Amino acid sequence: MWDAIVIGAGISGCSTARELSRYQLKTLVLEKGHDVSAGTTRGNSATVHAGYDPDPGSYKAIYNVRGSRMYPDLCAELQVPYVKNGMIVFAVNEAQMEEVRRLKEKGDSNHVETKVCTREDLLEIEPDMGEGVIGGLWIPDSGMVCPYNLAIALAENAARNGVEFRLSTEAQSIEKIQGGWLVRTSGGDFETRYIFNCAGTYADKFNNMVSKDVFHIIPREGQHLIVDRDLAKYTKTTICQTPEPLPTGGHTKGMGLMPSVDGTIILGCNADDVDDPDFSDNTREGLDKIVNYFEKNWKHFPISRHVPQFPRDAVITAYGGSRAHPDRDDFILGEPEDAPCFINLAGIESPGVTAAPAIAEDMVKILVEREGTPLKADYKPGREIKAPFRTMTMEERQKAIEEDPDYAKIVCRCEQVTEAEIRDAIRRPVGARSVSAVKMRTRAGMGRCQGGFCSPRVLQILCEELGKEPLEITQSGGHSNILVDHACQPKEGNEQ
Numbered sequence: 175m176w177d178a179i180v181i182g183a184g185i186s187g188c189s190t191a192r193e194l195s196r197y198q199l200k201t202l203v204l205e206k207g208h209d210v211s212a213g214t215t216r217g218n219s220a221t222v223h224a225g226y227d228p229d230p231g232s233y234k235a236i237y238n239v240r241g242s243r244m245y246p247d248l249c250a251e252l253q254v255p256y257v258k259n260g261m262i263v264f265a266v267n268e269a270q271m272e273e274v275r276r277l278k279e280k281g282d283s284n285h286v287e288t289k290v291c292t293r294e295d296l297l298e299i300e301p302d303m304g305e306g307v308i309g310g311l312w313i314p315d316s317g318m319v320c321p322y323n324l325a326i327a328l329a330e331n332a333a334r335n336g337v338e339f340r341l342s343t344e345a346q347s348i349e350k351i352q353g354g355w356l357v358r359t360s361g362g363d364f365e366t367r368y369i370f371n372c373a374g375t376y377a378d379k380f381n382n383m384v385s386k387d388v389f390h391i392i393p394r395e396g397q398h399l400i401v402d403r404d405l406a407k408y409t410k411t412t413i414c415q416t417p418e419p420l421p422t423g424g425h426t427k428g429m430g431l432m433p434s435v436d437g438t439i440i441l442g443c444n445a446d447d448v449d450d451p452d453f454s455d456n457t458r459e460g461l462d463k464i465v466n467y468f469e470k471n472w473k474h475f476p477i478s479r480h481v482p483q484f485p486r487d488a489v490i491t492a493y494g495g496s497r498a499h500p501d502r503d504d505f506i507l508g509e510p511e512d513a514p515c516f517i518n519l520a521g522i523e524s525p526g527v528t529a530a531p532a533i534a535e536d537m538v539k540i541l542v543e544r545e546g547t548p549l550k551a552d553y554k555p556g557r558e559i560k561a562p563f564r565t566m567t568m569e570e571r572q573k574a575i576e577e578d579p580d581y582a583k584i585v586c587r588c589e590q591v592t593e594a595e596i597r598d599a600i601r602r603p604v605g606a607r608s609v610s611a612v613k614m615r616t617r618a619g620m621g622r623c624q625g626g627f628c629s630p631r632v633l634q635i636l637c638e639e640l641g642k643e644p645l646e647i648t649q650s651g652g653h654s655n656i657l658v659d660h661a662c663q664p665k666e667g668n669e670q
């Protein structure tokens with residue numbers, strides 16, 4: 175019997191798995207996707223919110239503020255890039271300034287540093303502040319991270335400390351048994367003493383299997399554009415317009431421009447309720463909302479001083495994700511009264527990326543404090559990973575090449591990813607098994623050409639490392655095979 179099963183390997187599940195791995199526990203993570211971070215954690219605005227926005231006293235406020243303060247140390251420990259770049263929520267009229275003052279009151283109640291700024295104040299922070307902006311809120315402790323990169327790092331570290339991950343394994347049902355739970359999955363049945371429900375937009379399904387305290391999750395999709403790194407030099411602060419209420423409850427944080435930690439710019443996002451919990455598409459309607467907003471409002475953003483019109487031709491790709499918006503409008507945490515040892519990390523919509531590390535700490539405490547579980551004496555908090563080749567100095571590059579000649583072979587020219595890094599991404603704990611999983615770990619395929627040049631070579635390296643045939647390699651698990659047939663019969667000894 176397992177001590178703990180975590181359902182879902184997004185930022186909530188991976189934070190929980192890493193937290194559990196500090197203790198003498200036998201832990202299993204079940205993830206239906208082909209990789210860690212297959213759900214919402216790969217489709218969001220990547221902002222580590224300071225906590226100026228959630229309603230004071232709510233779980234969202236408590237864990238947002240605590241989580242955000244954990245980020246600098248957490249990211250340093252796991253060697254994940256994190257930048258505290260600050261955020262400006264700007265206003266273009268007096269009604270929006272009212273909203274700015276309301277946000278300031280919330281920020282004060284949440285003990286988050288904020289300042290209501292006049293236009294002159296803003297110009298001191300962002301000398302290029304755009305046209306029409308009359309003032310705004312300055313939030314110095316806002317930051318940026320790559321959420322899927324962090325989830326992968328948390329999973330690697332958890333695995334290094336003994337947690338087992340089963341990917342492409344869908345939890346299907348849960349039954350109460352003597353001393354715990356029986357979890358039936360697409361990959362067999364597992365018995366466990368505790369369950370951590372981190373299933374994102376599916377978390378209501380599992381809660382409602384074991385508890386009469388039912389809730390429902392309404393998937394709320396949001397889409398983003400990515401702008402080429404050439405323009406990132408013109409922007410360092412995250413800039414959003416004041417939030418807008420949504421017809422079905424809650425509000426957005428406002429359309430914004432976020433400079434990513436990888437040197438690109440993220441623009442977004444809309445917020446629309448959908449029926450499909452797996453919705454992560456880009457739609458004409460969703461993209462139009464973003465493009466129309468930025469075409470109309472580009473002049474307010476500091477970047478417009480350098481690039482006067484919204485640069486459609488600098489958009490290199492788009493992505494989307496669905497928030498797990500619960501009908502209770504707050505995170506749903508802990509054990510339902512009628513289901514002890516079943517622990518919810520549910521309704522984790524924004525600011526879920528920010529809050530996850532703090533939520534995981536408290537949820538794991540429920541188990542370890544009740545059971546008196548000892549810590550592991552040999553717990554290793556970090557990862558053994560080299561810095562990306564693209565960020566190395568010339569001396570570091572030289573040294574890396576001397577140690578491993580595969581560092582001299584650039585596979586992705588746009589993002590300067592080497593063969594050594596791709597092989598390492600496949601060999602690491604919870605390693606890459608698809609072209610997309612390599613991309614998530616290394617950025618091979620994320621540049622201007624979007625994998626046009628490097629994907630065939632990545633596929634070949636995956637074959638070599640995993641001992642597979644090219645026809646077996648997928649883009650992102652399941653039936654997403656990239657090659658469908660041989661154009662001619664492969665000659666013996668030459669399967670390519």
Ligand SMILES: Cc1cc2nc3c(=O)[nH]c(=O)nc-3n(C[C@H](O)[C@H](O)[C@H](O)COP(=O)(O)OP(=O)(O)OC[C@H]3O[C@@H](n4cnc5c(N)ncnc54)[C@H](O)[C@@H]3O)c2cc1C
Nearest residue numbers: 182184185186206213214215219221345374396526527528
């Ligand atoms: C458009 C948008 C913008 C956002 N912006 C921000 C932001 O800037 N800052 C911030 O802090 N937060 C933001 N968020 C919120 C944040 O992305 C989420 O709160 C967070 O990613 C949720 O993580 P999770 O692990 O709970 O869920 P997920 O990442 O969805 O993980 C759940 C996992 O469970 C798996 N799963 C589901 N069912 C099963 C099953 N039956 N068996 C096994 N596995 C299963 C899924 O495949 C998935 O991998 C945003 C969200 C969206 C959509």
